[in-house]
Each structure stands twice: as structure tokens, then as C-alpha cells.
Amino acid sequence: MSAFDRSWRPTLFALAVATGLYVYLWGWFGKDLPNYLVPWFEHIRATGPIAAFAHPFGNYTPPYLYLLATATLAAPLADPISLIKLLSIAGTFALVAAVWRLLAALDVMHPGRKAMIVFALPTVVLNAGLLGQCDAIWAAASVMALAAAVKRHHAMMLAWCGLALAIKLQPAFSAPIILALLIGRRVPFRLWPIAPAAFVTAMLPAWLLGWPAADLATIYLHQADWSPLLSLNAPNIWVIAQALPLVGDLPLSGLAIAAATGASAWLIARFSWRAPEREQLLAAALLVTLITVGLLPRMHERYFFLADILALVLAFVRNDRHSWRIAGLVQLASLAGLLAYLSGVTALAVLGALPMIAATLLLGRQFLVSPANDNGLPLNPFRAYPA
Numbered sequence: 001m002s003a004f005d006r007s008w009r010p011t012l013f014a015l016a017v018a019t020g021l022y023v024y025l026w027g028w029f030g031k032d033l034p035n036y037l038v039p040w041f042e043h044i045r046a047t048g049p050i051a052a053f054a055h056p057f058g059n060y061t062p063p064y065l066y067l068l069a070t071a072t073l074a075a076p077l078a079d080p081i082s083l084i085k086l087l088s089i090a091g092t093f094a095l096v097a098a099v100w101r102l103l104a105a106l107d108v109m110h111p112g113r114k115a116m117i118v119f120a121l122p123t124v125v126l127n128a129g130l131l132g133q134c135d136a137i138w139a140a141a142s143v144m145a146l147a148a149a150v151k152r153h154h155a156m157m158l159a160w161c162g163l164a165l166a167i168k169l170q171p172a173f174s175a176p177i178i179l180a181l182l183i184g185r186r187v188p189f190r191l192w193p194i195a196p197a198a199f200v201t202a203m204l205p206a207w208l209l210g211w212p213a214a215d216l217a218t219i220y221l222h223q224a225d226w227s228p229l230l231s232l233n234a235p236n237i238w239v240i241a242q243a244l245p246l247v248g249d250l251p252l253s254g255l256a257i258a259a260a261t262g263a264s265a266w267l268i269a270r271f272s273w274r275a276p277e278r279e280q281l282l283a284a285a286l287l288v289t290l291i292t293v294g295l296l297p298r299m300h301e302r303y304f305f306l307a308d309i310l311a312l313v314l315a316f317v318r319n320d321r322h323s324w325r326i327a328g329l330v331q332l333a334s335l336a337g338l339l340a341y342l343s344g345v346t347a348l349a350v351l352g353a354l355p356m357i358a359a360t361l362l363l364g365r366q367f368l369v370s371p372a373n374d375n376g377l378p379l380n381p382f383r384a385y386p387a
Contacts (some may be wrong), residue, residue, distance in 0.1 A: 011113050018120035025129040026085065030342065033081055033132050040065065041080045045072045054210035059223050062206035062216070063167045064134050081132065088128035091137035092119060098143035099313060105150040106278060106317050114316045123308050123334045130342075135305045138167040142174060142306055143313075146285055149178075150278055154187045155194055162198025169220045170303055173292040176267045177285045183268070184275030227298060230256060234299035235337040235352030243350050256297035263291050270367065279317045286310040287367060290330070290360040301337035301349065304356065308334050311359070322362070329359035 036058065044052040049069035058065060071083045078086075096115050103111035118124060127133050141164035148157035161178055164171035182192065203216045215222075230252055231239035238256055241247050267288050276284040289307045293299050307330050315327040336352025339345075 008113065011116050014117055014120035018125055021125050022089070022129040025125070026082070028130055029081055029085075030131040033084060037068070037084050037132060038080045041068060041072060041084060044069045045075050045080075049073065050209060053206045056211055056215045059219070060134075061166055061168070061203070061219055062211065063163075063202045064137065066205065067134075067137070084132045085128065088132050088134060088136065091134055091140065092124060092128045095124075095136040095140040095143065095309065098140040098147070099309065102143050102147040102150070102282075102313060103316060105147045106282070108317055118309060118312065121308060121312065121331065123305065123331060123338060126335075126338050126342075127302065127305065131302075133302065134167065135170070135302055138164045138171055139306050139309055141167065142171050143309065145178070146282065146310075149181055150281060152185070154182075154185070155191055157181075158191060158194035159198045162195035163202060165195070166199045166202035169223065170306065173296075173303065174285055174289045174306060176264045176292065177271060177281075177288045180268045180271035180284075181275050181281075183272035230297045231299055231349065233301035233337050233340045233346065233349045234293065234303055235301075235333040235340075235349050235356045236294040236296075236299060237353060237357060238297055238299075239346070239349045240353050243346065253297045256295060260292055260295035260297075263295055264288075267291065279314070282310065282314050282317060283363060283366065286314055287360070287363050290356070290363065294356065294360055301334075301341040304330065304334040304337065326359045326362050329355040329362070333359065 040058040040060075043057050044065070049072055052069060053062065053065070067087055068084070071087045074083055096118050099118050100112050100115035103114055108114065124136065127135050141160050145157050145160035145164060148154070148160060157178070161171065161175075181187070207213055207216060230242040233239070238252070241252060271284050271288075275281075286307060289304075289310065293303045293307065311327040311330040315323040317323075333352040333354075333356035336348045336355075340347070340349035340352070
């Protein structure tokens with residue numbers, strides 16, 4: 001066997017295991033599928049893929065519902081749950097392609113081969129193969145935005161950001177790095193409206209078919225989960241706080257929002273002062289995602305999904321023990337949150353918070369440097385630096 005063939009062994013093995021898991025999980029599903037996605041599917045099927053958008057239905061934005069409407073055309077061939085899962089797997093292939101594009105933009109060797117590993121990530125397998133969720137679709141758009149940012153294609157970066165936000169609200173968690181790039185790179189103000197324009201364009205077909213504009217403008221407010229819980233199985237600091245005696249009963253939501261807002265402001269200031277480039281940009285995007293989801297209240301178990309992907313990509317780019325340790329910790333923590341949701345054992349999310357916090361601290365250490373330090377090395381207070 002040639003060296004080339006042997007180099008494919010890890011990827012092929014991972015894909016074979018992942019395919020087996022997808023097949024095994026096909027007959028299982030989470031509660032969101034029968035409670036939300038299947039009823040929306042049946043509504044579209046009964047009303048028609050175009051007429052269904054004459055009135056609001058569901059609490060997802062229209063871009064995902066357009067895809068769901070397309071899937072209903074294959075309804076005579078398979079059951080709704082299978083078609084919804086196939087749509088999620090198609091989104092996963094789109095995510096693999098986006099990661100391929102990002103790795104190529106960063107000049108990583110064999111980007112396609114490495115990108116395929118995304119398909120086998122445990123949290124990705126569970127997201128599409130078990131839950132039938134659309135997280136891979138908005139994450140693909142977010143990764144494409146980062147690839148455009150690496151290439152300094154700012155118009156495309158903003159367009160992808162707008163599209164990602166039109167699919168789900170979660171891309172807002174990485175918004176501080178995008179805003180920092182716009183400021184730090186002095187991107188012309190005339191380009192800034194591209195993101196909201198892309199968002200509006202994605203909503204336009206539904207509005208033209210009769211969906212009220214007011215409802216489209218406030219759809220994320222309708223999605224809001226007003227649970228009193230500080231963490232909804234997200235493996236962050238608040239799932240630990242709410243598990244502690246006495247502390248868990250305190251009204252800490254205001255403190256959590258203030259902490260997340262303050263941290264976001266610091267991140268924007270830090271990265272706009274000296275805008276990161278290439279792999280540092282990737283690391284900064286990962287750190288922003290980890291900190292915002294780690295500090296915001298009422299986060300769900302799936303909200304670290306983009307961090308799972310970016311941590312793996314960073315490990316591929318740097319290929320050092322430190323980066324692989326971070327990627328492993330993030331994946332372990334995110335998987336623990338998913339298992340907590342599936343099993344109802346919140347203690348799993350509490351345990352998962354520990355490696356997630358550790359990964360955040362390990363990654364954050366490299367950015368605790370002076371923006372004026374061109375080498376990007378941690379400052380030593382006992383060493384004299386040139387003026």
C-alpha cells in the first residue's frame with residue numbers, strides 16, 4: 001500500500017465508524033422532531049410548499065422552512081423523520097465543504113481529507129443523525145464567513161454573516177469578532193449594510209407570499225425560551241452555579257448578561273486594536289464563541305456547536321499538542337451537554353462545564369498580551385521590551 005493510501009486510513013476509518021453510527025441512530029430521535037419539525041413538515045405538505053408561507057407557522061425562520069418545504073416534495077418516498085434527517089445530513093455535507101474552504105484559505109495540506117473528519121465528530125453525528133437539527137446549516141454559513149475574512153473578502157464575509165443569522169440566532173455569539181474586524185481593518189461603512197441586506201433578502205420570499213413583516217422582524221423574540229434556569233444543559237459556568245445549594249436559587253440572570261456584555265465589549269476592543277490574521281483570526285473566533293456562550297444565561301446544549309467545529313479546524317491548522325488538547329476538551333464538554341439533554345441527567349452538563357472552562361482558559365492565555373507586542377508572546381514583567 002502506498003504512503004498516500006496509508007495516509008487516508010484515519011479519515012476512512014472515522015468515516016466508516018460515523019456512517020455506522022448514522023445508520024444505528026436512524027430509528028431514534030429527540031423530542032423536537034415529533035413535537036415541532038414533523039408538524040411543520042405535515043403543515044407544509046397539507047397546505048403546499050408555497051401556500052404554506054402565506055401565514056406564520058413554526059418558530060424557525062423561513063430560510064430553514066424553505067429547505068423543509070423542498071424536502072416535502074419527496075414525501076411519497078420516505079417518512080417525514082427520515083426526510084428531515086436527510087436534510088440535516090445534507091447540511092452537514094455543506095458544513096464539510098465550508099470547512100474545506102476555510103482550511104484551503106489557511107493553506108493547510110489536504111484540506112478536503114481533513115474536512116471530512118467533521119462528518120465524524122460525535123456532536124455532529126448526534127446533531128444530524130439523532131436530533132435532525134439544522135445547526136450544521138447556519139454553522140456552514142458562519143465558517144464561510146470566516147474563510148472570506150481570512151481572504152479579506154469583506155463583502156462576502158458580511159453576506160455570509162447575514163445569511164447565517166437569517167437561519168438561526170446562534171451566529172450572533174461570534175458577532176464580536178466580526179465587528180472587531182470591521183473596525184480594526186477599517187472596512188468602509190458602505191459595505192456594512194450587506195449583512196442586514198442578506199438577512200432581509202432571505203426573509204423576502206416569505207413576506208412576498210404573505211408572511212407579515214412584523215412577525216418576520218420579531219421571530220427571534222418569539223423563539224426566546226424564558227425558562228428561569230440559568231443554563232439549559234449548556235456546559236458553561238452557569239450550569240455549575242445553578243447546581244450549587246443556595247447559589248442556584250439566586251436571581252443571577254442579570255449578572256450573567258452583564259458579564260457576557262462586558263466580555264464582548266472587551267473582546268471587540270481587544271481584537272479591533274490589532275485585528276488578528278489567518279490562524280490567529282481562527283483562534284480569536286473560537287475564543288469569542290467560547291466566552292459568549294460560556295457567560296450568557298439560558299444557553300442550550302447545542303449552542304457550543306460552532307466552537308466544536310472551530311476547535312477542530314484550529315487543531316488541524318496548528319497541529320500541536322496544545323491545540324489538540326483544546327479541541328478534545330471542547331468536544332468532550334459539548335458531548336456531555338448533549339448527553340445531559342438526551343438522558344435528563346443534568347449532572348453530565350455540570351461535569352462537561354469543567355473541560356469547557358479549561359479549554360477557554362487554555363485558549364485565552366495566548367491573547368493575554370499587549371496589542372503592541374508584535375510577536376504575540378505573553379509579556380514577561382521582569383523583561384525589558386523595546387519601546
